[in-house]
Amino acid sequence: MEICETYANDRHRMLDILLDVQDRFRWISPKVMETVARQTGLSRIEVEGVASFYSFLSQTPKGRVTIRLCNDIVDRYAGLEEVAKAFEEVLGIKVGQTSNDGAFSLEYTPCIGMCDQAPAAMVNDVVLTKLTAETARSAAEALKAGTSPSKLVNERFDDLTAHEQATRMVDNNIRHAGEVLLGPVPEEAGLGKAVGLTPTQIITTVENSGLRGCGGAGFTTGRKWRFAASEKAEKTFVLCNADEGEPGTFKDRVLLTERPHLLFEGMTIAARAVGAKEGILYLRGEYVYLRKLLEGVLAERRRRGLLGKDILGVAGFDFDIRIQLGAGAYICGEEGALISSCEGLPGEPKTRPPFPVNRGYLGYPTVVNNVETFCHAARILDRGAEWFHAMGTEGSHGTKLLSVCGDCLNPGIYELPYGHTVWELLEMVGDEDAAAVQVGGPSGTMIARDSFHRRLTFDDLATGGAVIVFSGERNILEIVEYYMSFFVHESCGYCTPCRVGNVFLQKAIQKFRKGLANAEDIEYLKELSGTIIETSRCGLGMTSPNPILTTLKNFPLVYSAMTKPSKDRIRATFDIQSAIDDARRIAKRRSYIFDKDFSQ
Amino acid sequence: MTELPKARIATASLAGCFGCHMAILDIDERLIELMKLVEVDRSPLTDIKRFTKRCDIGIIEGGCCNEENVHVLHDFRRNCDILISIGQCAIMGGLPAMRNAIMHSDAPLRECLEEAYITGRYIRNTTHDIPNDPALPLLLDEVYPCSDVVEIDYQIPGCAPTGDIIFETLAKLLTGKFRGFEREMIKFD
Numbered sequence: 001m002e003i004c005e006t007y008a009n010d011r012h013r014m015l016d017i018l019l020d021v022q023d024r025f026r027w028i029s030p031k032v033m034e035t036v037a038r039q040t041g042l043s044r045i046e047v048e049g050v051a052s053f054y055s056f057l058s059q060t061p062k063g064r065v066t067i068r069l070c071n072d073i074v075d076r077y078a079g080l081e082e083v084a085k086a087f088e089e090v091l092g093i094k095v096g097q098t099s100n101d102g103a104f105s106l107e108y109t110p111c112i113g114m115c116d117q118a119p120a121a122m123v124n125d126v127v128l129t130k131l132t133a134e135t136a137r138s139a140a141e142a143l144k145a146g147t148s149p150s151k152l153v154n155e156r157f158d159d160l161t162a163h164e165q166a167t168r169m170v171d172n173n174i175r176h177a178g179e180v181l182l183g184p185v186p187e188e189a190g191l192g193k194a195v196g197l198t199p200t201q202i203i204t205t206v207e208n209s210g211l212r213g214c215g216g217a218g219f220t221t222g223r224k225w226r227f228a229a230s231e232k233a234e235k236t237f238v239l240c241n242a243d244e245g246e247p248g249t250f251k252d253r254v255l256l257t258e259r260p261h262l263l264f265e266g267m268t269i270a271a272r273a274v275g276a277k278e279g280i281l282y283l284r285g286e287y288v289y290l291r292k293l294l295e296g297v298l299a300e301r302r303r304r305g306l307l308g309k310d311i312l313g314v315a316g317f318d319f320d321i322r323i324q325l326g327a328g329a330y331i332c333g334e335e336g337a338l339i340s341s342c343e344g345l346p347g348e349p350k351t352r353p354p355f356p357v358n359r360g361y362l363g364y365p366t367v368v369n370n371v372e373t374f375c376h377a378a379r380i381l382d383r384g385a386e387w388f389h390a391m392g393t394e395g396s397h398g399t400k401l402l403s404v405c406g407d408c409l410n411p412g413i414y415e416l417p418y419g420h421t422v423w424e425l426l427e428m429v430g431d432e433d434a435a436a437v438q439v440g441g442p443s444g445t446m447i448a449r450d451s452f453h454r455r456l457t458f459d460d461l462a463t464g465g466a467v468i469v470f471s472g473e474r475n476i477l478e479i480v481e482y483y484m485s486f487f488v489h490e491s492c493g494y495c496t497p498c499r500v501g502n503v504f505l506q507k508a509i510q511k512f513r514k515g516l517a518n519a520e521d522i523e524y525l526k527e528l529s530g531t532i533i534e535t536s537r538c539g540l541g542m543t544s545p546n547p548i549l550t551t552l553k554n555f556p557l558v559y560s561a562m563t564k565p566s567k568d569r570i571r572a573t574f575d576i577q578s579a580i581d582d583a584r585r586i587a588k589r590r591s592y593i594f595d596k597d598f599s600q
Numbered sequence: 601m602t603e604l605p606k607a608r609i610a611t612a613s614l615a616g617c618f619g620c621h622m623a624i625l626d627i628d629e630r631l632i633e634l635m636k637l638v639e640v641d642r643s644p645l646t647d648i649k650r651f652t653k654r655c656d657i658g659i660i661e662g663g664c665c666n667e668e669n670v671h672v673l674h675d676f677r678r679n680c681d682i683l684i685s686i687g688q689c690a691i692m693g694g695l696p697a698m699r700n701a702i703m704h705s706d707a708p709l710r711e712c713l714e715e716a717y718i719t720g721r722y723i724r725n726t727t728h729d730i731p732n733d734p735a736l737p738l739l740l741d742e743v744y745p746c747s748d749v750v751e752i753d754y755q756i757p758g759c760a761p762t763g764d765i766i767f768e769t770l771a772k773l774l775t776g777k778f779r780g781f782e783r784e785m786i787k788f789d
Contacts, residue, residue: 569677569751574744580667582709583738586730591738593671 173412266374616662626763
């Protein structure tokens with residue numbers, strides 16, 4: 001089959017093969033899976049393992065136009081329900097269905113990184129933002145009339161440049177440009193200086209700057225590079241993690257649109273530091289609309305001698321980058337899972353150690369860094385370690401992109417030095433009445449007003465960038481339940497405590513919301529959360545109970561207000577009448593015991 | 601030596617298999633020792649159907665699958681100072697709770713009954729009726745663990761728990777020395 005041949009029948013490109021198959025046939029049929037398996041020398045079940053793992057790959061036929069509505073909590077609060085209803089009415093299908101003529105599929109998907117312009121939707125590769133019932137209705141009607149999705153954005157979409165196309169679809173909402181990333185950035189200044197340095201000097205510079213990973217975990221970047229550089233191996237890889245799946249995070253989206261050269265510059269510098277010849281940009285499936293733009297930038301860089309052989313005329317400095325598109329799996333933002341995914345496997349985390357810097361992509365030492373981290377590194381090489389080190393606070397140097405969304409006047413991107421308090425940030429975004437702020441997305445911390453004096457640093461409130469603001473009208477438990485359902489959906493299923501435990505946590509929260517919880521259930525939540533954290537092997541399970549644990553800590557009254565005390569030690573939360581109601585209907589009689597007026 | 605007043609014990613089997621009651625008898629000759637400390641009130645072992653007096657300890661086998669189970673459990677909670685769940689059915693719902701797994705159905709209870717009495721592969725039910733005698737208690741929508749219905753003070757795990765653990769726990773509770781289970785006693789693999 002020709003698709004397989006495009007990728008040289010390489011089993012490590014399985015995800016690309018299947019994405020192309022999905023694109024062309026709108027599903028991955030058992031027959032196709034057999035062909036792919038034969039071509040790549042795998043068993044059908046291995047192919048199916050990949051096909052069934054990613055939510056953008058489907059084993060039932062999808063419509064030629066697939067509409068994915070983002071159902072993040074922010075989109076819900078921004079009017080998702082009416083938007084969904086409008087699509088349902090015009091297309092004549094419910095969410096989760098495909099129309100009989102195979103023209104349309106309508107489905108929900110978790111956060112697509114457009115929380116600053118919610119509600120948003122993906123129509124095939126096109127992103128629609130700030131939807132209302134009316135715009136959704138007219139979009140659906142146009143699609144039904146045969147308009148191609150891109151024409152919904154602009155009549156002359158195809159005539160626009162890739163950058164214009166991206167920015168017509170999605171506003172970048174840069175509200176505050178800081179000194180490092182979003183201010184004026186001279187072209188290739190960092191790379192120019194890096195070629196004059198030895199790899200060790202580059203690493204030392206990055207180390208001295210105090211730069212830490214910006215994806216959330218905050219590992220020291222220079223140390224990571226040093227570990228990888230010290231491995232003796234025939235190949236080394238540089239991977240960029242552009243799979244920002246944490247609900248409420250959209251900072252990398254902005255960098256990928258506005259600073260792609262800086263990113264690739266940073267990756268090239270990293271390649272020089274660790275001696276890598278190949279790099280991969282792992283782009284989340286939701287950002288497919290940026291692929292054309294990024295491919296264009298890569299091609300331009302190759303043309304200008306900034307990628308490829310003998311970069312900037314330095315003999316032996318070879319490096320090139322390919323883009324690996326993801327397919328809708330949050331877990332692939334985890335380093336190990338991202339590597340698995342690049343290798344054409346289901347995106348399951350790997351057991352650590354060995355760490356990726358020792359044995360990563362295809363078993364070779366691999367540096368995996370976030371988009372923002374690479375951009376910072378490029379700027380550090382230009383301006384020097386001290387310049388960067390002087391910004392921020394002790395232990396958290398430089399600036400950080402914060403993506404702010406939710407109930408505030410000015411959602412968008414803020415580049416700020418580390419160390420601002422939540423109050424200061426709220427003042428800038430225009431919502432000093434906020435009742436709760438979720439820092440770092442669902443896996444971060446939910447804080448109440450009494451903690452708004454806390455600072456945004458690695459040591460106090462760490463964040464990968466997401467800051468979600470909630471007003472006093474929002475139901476904390478509803479938010480928590482949504483986040484738990486998100487983790488239930490995104491758990492890869494490898495560790496039982498995470499696969500099953502998160503379902504139990506979600507059910508327990510539902511019990512609270514229905515007012516059916518006992519005081520002891522609070523203890524149960526804490527105990528089960530502790531078990532999940534302790535027994536999961538990757539960051540997802542280690543942080544998935546955080547929505548519950550941090551709200552229990554910072555909003556304890558929300559929980560206790562929903563509990564019902566027992567009466568005479570008989571649970572008031574067990575309702576016998578509703579429990580026997582089904583049986584009453586089936587038996588067509590009433591209860592001798594619990595229907596008091598029963599007489600026969 | 602003055603004799604201490606004997607503790608009163610009551611037991612009941614709800615949605616269980618009576619295996620846990622068999623396990624109580626598995627205490628063997630230590631029963632004689634135990635009987636020096638206790639008197640058995642309402643229990644299938646004595647065939648006493650109603651509480652004659654307030655009891656110190658109530659022992660519950662099985663979870664709640666029907667309204668009568670709930671009624672009995674309420675009665676035990678009202679009449680016993682300490683209530684003990686014994687065995688997995690009482691603690692978690694156990695085997696009967698398998699019917700809780702019929703989830704993606706609009707009428708799970710009806711589906712369960714139909715499979716059990718009409719459509720099941722090995723069913724020979726010539727009348728095609730679901731039993732519905734007025735004397736049959738109504739089923740609950742799901743099988744509930746006892747702790748969902750009333751507060752439970754102690755749980756003795758196992759399916760069924762061994763005679764040893766039952767004896768040890770009761771003996772310690774009666775002498776006020778119970779401090780939780782030894783790991784070895786509740787390790788099943």
